[in-house]
Amino acid sequence: MIRAGVLGATGYAGIETVRILSNHPTAEITFAASKTYAGKKISDVYPNLKGVCDIVLSEVDIAQIKEKCDVVFTALPHGASKEVIPSLYDAGVKIIDLSGDFRYNDEKVYEKWYGAPHDCPKLLKKSVYGLCELHRSEIKNADIIGNPGCYTTCSIMALAPLLNAKAVDTKNIIIDAKSGVTGAGRTTNLDYSFCECTENMRAYKIATHRHTSEIEQELSLIAGEEILVSFTPHLVPLKRGILATSYANLNGDYTDDDIYKIFADFYKGEYFVRVLKDALPETNHVAGSNFIDIGFKVDKRLKRVVVSSAIDNLFKGAAGQAVQNMNIMFGLDEKCGIANGGFYL
Amino acid sequence: MIRAGVLGATGYAGIETVRILSNHPTAEITFAASKTYAGKKISDVYPNLKGVCDIVLSEVDIAQIKEKCDVVFTALPHGASKEVIPSLYDAGVKIIDLSGDFRYNDEKVYEKWYGAPHDCPKLLKKSVYGLCELHRSEIKNADIIGNPGCYTTCSIMALAPLLNAKAVDTKNIIIDAKSGVTGAGRTTNLDYSFCECTENMRAYKIATHRHTSEIEQELSLIAGEEILVSFTPHLVPLKRGILATSYANLNGDYTDDDIYKIFADFYKGEYFVRVLKDALPETNHVAGSNFIDIGFKVDKRLKRVVVSSAIDNLFKGAAGQAVQNMNIMFGLDEKCGIANGGFYL
């Protein structure tokens, strides 16, 4: 059994990690920390886990973690992650960080978009960007994973095959993304109260959302040139789900069949990627699962392709991909404990 | 009192027309027709109106309409509208058509996007496109109004000022629009059942939605050249509301202040248009009202402007604008009966 710790276990990404691990056949939760609820059983905070996972929450305690854990999931706010991760690293545990702190190849990009110095650039260099389908071989041997953001996963995977195939103009790439409310985390902010969110939708942080920088980093890597994108996040009234609609101008007279082939080839053999033919994704097909569904349509009039991609922001967009990373790092079947289909209902 | 008839009174656009008119100080409903429910009280079908409007639904009856009505709202499916409108026209009543049948300057555009001959091109020529803020003076004297589509209203009004000011490149205009479920009308289609829609979202009809042609017609008129746009509709789990996110490349170094001025000047004196400064629209600010809220953000990195616009698809996007058209046609205060703010809650 892999012995796993979860820090920030009572946030939404943290508790989803706990929920998934509590159902994982070859991992067990041996340590869970929560600043707010230390001393309580996790199932007193999340009664859905009563009888399933009743571990008592602790403060972060490196000595204990060193003794009890093979891997630690840090589901902390950005900034908080990089304060604790150096000690975890020194303790010799594998680290899967769900914050934004270890997702960058270049500390300057972090500093520009997060508006603060990175503080541990050496560890940043050792970290691997944990988008499993793109960086599997590096993940295998990594000690620190920067687990990708939710918008990021959904957007990069929609555009990577097209850029890889040089099928689209690298200018004028636009990503219009819509997220469920769990993306905001467990928060008492009035903006996320039921009465303010239900029957409502809105765009936010136009042209300034931090995930833009992750998307650009990864797409640039694939394209072999600097890619800049318009990224617009939106809040929609559901819990789980991101839908990204991506627009790019085609470099030639591609048909729907051509584009399908590009995607199918790029994601050949990938269990968690479902490329759709003549169909478009819906978030309830992926909710509760680690799948990403990708559909598309060529607009011949405008020589443009529109890609629609859907994930569960908490699962493939956070906790599920984190467990997928763990499976890869520990040499397990990559699907282990996360092979299930979406809830649909 | 203006005597109003409503055909297709039990569809969602029809019943919203009835609801608004039943609260209008200088109009009264004198005739209401429904193929499905003829013979029943409208308040037996929509019990929210019990005691408020208990008119008995009829079959369409031109003689009765001629006698009882000054204006008729036709809230029928496209195709059905153009079958009845010639008789209504001959009967001498003013016509406000909520279908797609009378929205085009050129019957060929209709025929291309609707895949059927128009049948009454002469009346089409007499009809006026009822986007009140753009065609007010023609509406005043019109006998037939082609009341604009919901997506259309929200999209055109977001882009018209920029094209009018020649501020944006006329290529690469992208409109990513999200609609609440009432946009699909009163339907028993499984796709719109509660369990299939709630906690779900999806794109549909990419590159082929009919409203594209309305948007292009009106934007071309304003730009003085042919405008083609990418238009992608999405279904999101709420009842009322459209949010359109529009992308266009700027023709110069415009600032947010410059763009604000372009919008503020264009919509000067328009009660129903609220141009937002340093804020973005939310659909619950306009739900239940005839307002359109428009916000925007210049992305300096990419020399691109992103416009966010929100309306209530049933109100400003259908029944409310229809009543606004009636107010203009009959010389009333344009706000009469529809001046109220959004529900918010």
Added chain:
Amino acid sequence: MIRAGVLGATGYAGIETVRILSNHPTAEITFAASKTYAGKKISDVYPNLKGVCDIVLSEVDIAQIKEKCDVVFTALPHGASKEVIPSLYDAGVKIIDLSGDFRYNDEKVYEKWYGAPHDCPKLLKKSVYGLCELHRSEIKNADIIGNPGCYTTCSIMALAPLLNAKAVDTKNIIIDAKSGVTGAGRTTNLDYSFCECTENMRAYKIATHRHTSEIEQELSLIAGEEILVSFTPHLVPLKRGILATSYANLNGDYTDDDIYKIFADFYKGEYFVRVLKDALPETNHVAGSNFIDIGFKVDKRLKRVVVSSAIDNLFKGAAGQAVQNMNIMFGLDEKCGIANGGFYL
């Protein structure tokens, strides 16, 4: 024009009062106060009202109120109301209090259920319980109205006719009530965040909810004997709406027709009460309106009647009834400004 002030204008009951008054033909808002947002325009806090009501929020200021207002709606938390109401009374304005502070005939009942001394029992004696259909004649001449609670209105009106007719056993009365989330007010409490509320429901405060005492006070008055009831509130994931299901054992072999007659007679001529025959209420029939819909079913097997009643908790359950009280107090048509049907959509 009646000049109206609203204190606590930015809470949900407050803003609904503002929204209704901004559409009232013979009232105008001349003063609005908010502790949190004093100095801001009300439409900066609630942008749905931009252009509709842009009054600047003040602190509570008795001198100004005295000068500017004929009536004041106090939409403050209980406790806060009774601190400000004595000064308002001395200033000679009519008071309609939406809190629990002035709803009791007996200060001891208040003190028992609210766990605090009442402080101004003399004014309590002058106050009238503002359930319009039951206390219309006293309301006409009242200076202080204790506007009823939302659960209370929905429950009392469902049972009053039966107790008045001595048709039911006064023991074993059970009220199982379900409320939308606006009932909790504008709150940052995590329990009312979108992700915790949507796709969720729960009972709360079983046997201890304060509205129990209001229900018992009014039902006892009608029955002429002390009535005690089981009252169980529930939270359900919608914004507006209360549905109360009330159970009582019948004193004889009543049929559905008998019960209909009891209700129809009791509420004869009441515009806002819709007694349903062979139908049951739905909250979307009353949402956004001042109506209460009441249906019922006799269970012959068990000699029991089950009454189902529905209101909009913010409208008939708070702000709408408050305006109805104003209309009565100022001799207006009782329906003025609140005659509209429910939203349905």
Added chain:
Amino acid sequence: MIRAGVLGATGYAGIETVRILSNHPTAEITFAASKTYAGKKISDVYPNLKGVCDIVLSEVDIAQIKEKCDVVFTALPHGASKEVIPSLYDAGVKIIDLSGDFRYNDEKVYEKWYGAPHDCPKLLKKSVYGLCELHRSEIKNADIIGNPGCYTTCSIMALAPLLNAKAVDTKNIIIDAKSGVTGAGRTTNLDYSFCECTENMRAYKIATHRHTSEIEQELSLIAGEEILVSFTPHLVPLKRGILATSYANLNGDYTDDDIYKIFADFYKGEYFVRVLKDALPETNHVAGSNFIDIGFKVDKRLKRVVVSSAIDNLFKGAAGQAVQNMNIMFGLDEKCGIANGGFYL
């Protein structure tokens, strides 16, 4: 591996059975039938299962079932089940029927509540009522299980301990139950469309719902006398979840502690029953799981106990309990494949 067939696999109870079985470590789906979709892959109808379960749907085919299946889940409408079950029985497969057809000890009760003759009373006699916690020993050896209804499971389990302990008056038992919309199944009925259901709630079938008869059958068995109950179902706008609020008059001066002891003793050792102390259930704690959460409160004023119980109607209320029955029948660990906690998010 247990080889399982599912008939009616594309209804909501059917597909939830498929979803659960596709994740079960010692069962596999070897046959799936759907009248509407025969010939299609199940994952074409439910794309959430693409890559997870791609079995091709058949017509019902007894010969194939006999060859391929050890157990068959019949998730058919009532009436349809009893047409096919005799042949399945003759084919020698174990049967778990999710309809109402095999839930009764007495065919007369079925005939009274379902308004039709039962047709196969002999098999009805062989069937066992599959409420696992109450009938485990009979289930072990059963060939036909009448899997309980959703409302039924939630209601019976809330009241059985109290009746067993003779703690409550057997008269005046009232069950007020609220269900999510999946309870209505996969339907194109307008009443269950998104726009009619969201932001809405209502009671239905007061005093006449068929599940009443199941509840009475089982409670009478436990009480040792005939129990009649008021049962009122309600529709609330969420997908998964039933919350039942049950009222009974206490036979003595019971405290909350006494009642807790009664429940804790009755359900001692039951993994899927979580008796709550000083807390009330919420449906999102059980959604997606086989748990039932039970809380309660003694109302000392009225000498009455109010019990609140919550299940997932599709899981413990249908497919999950069906799999629990399978586990028992085949001698597996009862929790196998269904031990997971609720989704919460």
